[in-house]
Amino acid sequence: MDNSVQAHNRVFKKEALSVGLMFPLEAYSGDTPLMHNQVELAQRAEALGFSALWFRDVPLRDPSFGDVGQIYDPFVFMSLIAAKTAHIALVSGAIVLPLRHPFHVAKMSASINQLFDDRLILGVSSGDRPREFPAFGVDFESRGERFRESYLMIKQYFAESFPVHNTNHFGHSEGALDLIPKPDGGDMFMPIVGSAQQSLEWIATHGDAWVSYPREPVIQAGIIERWREANKAVGNRGVKPFAQSLYIDLLDNPEAGPKKIHLGFSSGRLYLKDYLHSLREVGVEHIVLNVKYSQRPAAEVIEELGEFVVSR
Numbered sequence: 001m002d003n004s005v006q007a008h009n010r011v012f013k014k015e016a017l018s019v020g021l022m023f024p025l026e027a028y029s030g031d032t033p034l035m036h037n038q039v040e041l042a043q044r045a046e047a048l049g050f051s052a053l054w055f056r057d058v059p060l061r062d063p064s065f066g067d068v069g070q071i072y073d074p075f076v077f078m079s080l081i082a083a084k085t086a087h088i089a090l091v092s093g094a095i096v097l098p099l100r101h102p103f104h105v106a107k108m109s110a111s112i113n114q115l116f117d118d119r120l121i122l123g124v125s126s127g128d129r130p131r132e133f134p135a136f137g138v139d140f141e142s143r144g145e146r147f148r149e150s151y152l153m154i155k156q157y158f159a160e161s162f163p164v165h166n167t168n169h170f171g172h173s174e175g176a177l178d179l180i181p182k183p184d185g186g187d188m189f190m191p192i193v194g195s196a197q198q199s200l201e202w203i204a205t206h207g208d209a210w211v212s213y214p215r216e217p218v219i220q221a222g223i224i225e226r227w228r229e230a231n232k233a234v235g236n237r238g239v240k241p242f243a244q245s246l247y248i249d250l251l252d253n254p255e256a257g258p259k260k261i262h263l264g265f266s267s268g269r270l271y272l273k274d275y276l277h278s279l280r281e282v283g284v285e286h287i288v289l290n291v292k293y294s295q296r297p298a299a300e301v302i303e304e305l306g307e308f309v310v311s312r
Contacts, residue, residue: 007089007119008189010051012209012241017280019310020052020091020288021045022245023070023077025302027294031066038070039084041302048306052089052121053081054288057096062131067292075108082116090116093211093245093288094125094193098146099136102153102170106179109188110158114181123211124151125193144197145169151190151206159186191243200230209241211288214263217275220244221282228283243286244279248272249294250301254308261293269308276309 011018024033025041042053055078056069070077078090090112095105105122112120126147127133133140149167156163157179166172191209192198203210210227212220224242231239247264256268258275267275276287289305291298 007121008208011089011091011121012191012243012285014285017276017284018051018286019276019305020054020089020286021050021302022054022093022288022290023056025291025298027291027296027298027301031061031063031068033068033071033292035071037299039081041299042081042085042088044299045302045306046085046088048302049310050088050302050306051286052091052288053085054091054093054123055081056093058129059096059099060129060132060135062129064131065129075112078112078120079116082112082119087117087119089121090119091121091191091288092123094123094191096127096132097124097150097154098127098138098143098169099132100150102150103157103179105150106154106157107181110179110181110183113183113188118184121189121191122154123191123193124196126196126198128194142169147196148198148202151192155187155190155206158183158188191241200226201234204230204236204240205234207240209243211243211245214244214246217278217282220279220284224283239283241285242283243288244284245288245290247290247293248301250291250296250304252296264290264293266293266295269304273309 024035025038026033055074057074058069061068074092082090109120109122126143130140146169149169153165153170162175162178164175189208191211192203192207193211227242228239247261249261249266251266251268254268254270258265258267258271291301294301
């Protein structure tokens, strides 16, 4: 088994719920983090047994949206974190394909995988910030078609030598050009984040996994059942992995009950552990935790999660 498969297995497990962290590893108000001590916190997360670190793709600041992610370009920042860690998986969550040329996405991601032991998992989506699209000269309404073209073109250039392609939005080639480097084995694990303006059947056919949004376990169970049905409808052998995100505010009192926050909840660790167990029971294989709304410093939260949640 090569390292890319091992990274995939660490993140998307059939037998247990794995836990990842979303950058920035920081509790902050407003839309822009300070980004202090991110390397040290990433190294600590790896040592504590978190399976993955996730990187956002936010090219432009839109103050009305309220979130700029980790500020730095995901591929550049990913390279820094990869160089400072040893084995933890690196997941883009998610590269906005309609705003980048597929050749650039393919070359950058394949380069990171070649340079850092196949640790990159290339999560992709269609984008959800309408103001960015006209700034790039891209029609927001075309993002679904652009996503499909880009996704399939990246997969084609990973798998084939000197392929022929002809797209509406990303040019054409008659087979005289090739992508270098290519990922080992001619493929890279590419989860689709959100719907990406596609049907579940399209995602089940072409995506390597589906990453969706936080929902109560009973509701998520219904979404996962639809996912299973879509996999069956397109003839997949088994069901491709399902993951989700969750914002948390981990309180000092381990027995504290839940209170809703944006896209998640505040609670003590005991409720969080029970909640994660419920998600695993309905079929969630990986959860990526976001500590933006924490009242406690991220370092404290990561330590407690590592000791009492990830390792148990």
